[in-house]
Amino acid sequence: MFKTKKELVFVILAGIFITNAVTAELIGGKLIQIGPFVMSIGILPWPIVFLTTDLINEYFGEKGVKKLSLITAGLIAYTFILLFLAINIPAAKGISPVNDDQFFMVFGQSMWIIVGSIIAFLVSQLIDVTIFWFFKNRTGNNKIWLRATGSTIISQLFDSFIVLGIAFWLPGKINFDTFISSALTGYTFKLGIAILLTPLIYLGHYIIKKYLSEEIE
Secondary structure: OOOOHHHHHHHHHHHHHHHHHHHHHHHOOOEEEEOOEEEEHHHOOHHHHHHHHHHHHHHHHHHHHHHHHHHHHHHHHHHHHHHHHHHHOOOOOOOOOOOHHHHHHHHHHHHHHHHHHHHHHHHHHHHHHHHHHHHHHHHOOOOHHHHHHHHHHHHHHHHHHHHHHHHHHOOOOOOHHHHHHHHHHHHHHHHHHHHHOHHHHHHHHHHHHHHHHHHHO
8 A cells, every 4th residue: 555665655644634623623622721821722733733733844845745734634624624513413312421502512612623723723734834935945854843843833823823712702602802812821831842842853854764764775
């Protein structure tokens, strides 16, 4: 099925990428508080998305990231359709351990998040890949940290505000002040995690490069 090691690497990275992106949509309806700051729990899987985005960018190029981003957006939309159907099919009364109201409380909010996330995801990914290759074309194979972190700094600023604005502020779930503070908190958190993940990016490069070395030769 897999003719080359590089194809296998892409499938593994794509699987990690898609799984974390879809999971973020499903759990994003829960808000957590850290000190005085409020943010969506859905930001937890996104640092892994950043990591895999950088590795895919490095080994499969700009087209690889764009194609995978479009596929992922399509799968998120598919998740939206499944949630819509699941919400509108009545639960078995007296049998189902989760009733319709409980199910809607958890996944109904996710539908707003999915709408916002598809838009935010595509915008941020296009920005990310553009900035990544801006730096890579100027630094070559050097300064991995610069293109990885630099692309995340800009792309996630847009992502944080777009997704929270559509998912929570527009439907009236949170007020404007909470929206701004939550977006800034989420952005700061994701940026901090992205910086902390920099050693893992280098480790990922090392593992993939070593795994593909025989094939490259």
